[in-house]
Amino acid sequence: MSEAPASPRTDLDEEALLALVPPWRVVLHNDDRNTMEHVVESLVRCVPSLTVEAAAAIMLEAHTEGRATVVECPKETAEHYRDALESRGLTATIERA
Numbered sequence: 258m259s260e261a262p263a264s265p266r267t268d269l270d271e272e273a274l275l276a277l278v279p280p281w282r283v284v285l286h287n288d289d290r291n292t293m294e295h296v297v298e299s300l301v302r303c304v305p306s307l308t309v310e311a312a313a314a315i316m317l318e319a320h321t322e323g324r325a326t327v328v329e330c331p332k333e334t335a336e337h338y339r340d341a342l343e344s345r346g347l348t349a350t351i352e353r354a
Contacts, residue, residue: 280354281335283327285319288348303341304328329354
């Protein structure tokens with residue numbers, strides 16, 4: 258009886274994946290124009306993975322520290338989130354993680 262052929266590897270080498278698709282960081286900057294409630298609502302609407310609690314923590318960090326990381330993701334997604342946040346009047350940038 259012959260052995261079945263070996264299955265191809267399906268696990269991803271995390272280092273190789275990061276080299277191909279390096280993560281980018283979306284950064285929220287504090288401002289004096291928007292209410293805290295508006296910032297939390299905007300974060301939840303623009304970044305679907307965020308809960309209200311996580312958005313509130315991000316908002317508070319930006320408020321007290323001047324900036325806060327919203328999420329780390331591929332560059333194209335980071336650009337989309339930054340643009341969405343800016344469209345709601347927030348100040349956001351992206352940078353390599």
